[in-house]
Amino acid sequence: MADKSVKDSPKGSASPKRFKVGDLAVYPAHGVGRIESIETKVVNGEEHDFYIMKVIENAMVIMIPTWNVESVGLRDVIQKKEIPKIFDVMRSRQEQPMDNQTWNRRYREYMEKIKTGSLFEVAEVFRDLSLLKTTKDLSFGERKLYDTAQNLLVKELSTAKNKNEKAIIEEIEALFKTDEA
Numbered sequence: 131m132a133d134k135s136v137k138d139s140p141k142g143s144a145s146p147k148r149f150k151v152g153d154l155a156v157y158p159a160h161g162v163g164r165i166e167s168i169e170t171k172v173v174n175g176e177e178h179d180f181y182i183m184k185v186i187e188n189a190m191v192i193m194i195p196t197w198n199v200e201s202v203g204l205r206d207v208i209q210k211k212e213i214p215k216i217f218d219v220m221r222s223r224q225e226q227p228m229d230n231q232t233w234n235r236r237y238r239e240y241m242e243k244i245k246t247g248s249l250f251e252v253a254e255v256f257r258d259l260s261l262l263k264t265t266k267d268l269s270f271g272e273r274k275l276y277d278t279a280q281n282l283l284v285k286e287l288s289t290a291k292n293k294n295e296k297a298i299i300e301e302i303e304a305l306f307k308t309d310e311a
Contacts, residue, residue, distance in 0.1 A: 147199050147200065147205070147206075149181055149199075151168060153165045153206075154207050154289060155181075155204050155205065155206060155207070156205050156206070156208075156247060157183060157185065157192055158244070159244050159278070159282075160192065161185060161286065162186050162187070162285045162286050162289050163183040163184055163185040164183065164186065165182070165183050166182045166184050168196065169182055171193075178196075178197070179195070179196040180193045180194060181194045181196055181199070183204075186285065186289075187281065204247075205247060207286055207290050208249050208286055208290050213287060213290060216250065217301075217305060219254055219257060220256065220305050220306075221305055222257070223261070233271065236272065237269070237271045237275060240255045240272075240275050240279075241275065243255050244282070249283065252279050252282045252283055253283060255275060256280055256283055259272055259279065260276070260306055263276065280299075280302075283298075
């Protein structure tokens with residue numbers, strides 16, 4: 131039987147980030163999940179270790195090769211000290227040239243930002259769509275992106291701050307109410 135320690139990358143590169151069973155991690159575009167187990171599977175005749183992660187939001191299970199963590203963007207939940215920077219991103223109100231773009235071009239650009247897995251990029255998408263929806267109706271795709279960005283933000287911030295999601299939503303909404311007052 132193969133031992134359950136995480137093996138080095140088959141590519142021989144530097145050691146990727148290590149997670150343990152029970153750790154919380156963020157998978158790009160899916161959000162916060164818990165590492166449920168580390169399993170060895172045979173793929174194409176070779177043994178590989180996989181993190182088995184269950185996404186908290188929807189209980190989806192994702193198998194992530196332990197040696198591929200960095201390329202898929204699996205990362206730790208944001209640190210508490212970084213949270214004010216996320217709120218600063220949402221507070222910033224630079225004029226965006228995005229308004230002149232077609233909705234599908236904006237959609238593609240926003241989707242790329244969400245796929246990076248960076249909470250800062252997700253906060254930018256949420257901010258831009260929040261501001262855009264005050265001046266025009268969002269397309270169906272933009273509305274889905276807005277909801278996705280909000281869910282990703284709320285889940286990770288509530289996890290990092292150890293607060294319930296309703297409190298986080300109220301904090302985020304307060305950032306945008308200051309504009310309207």
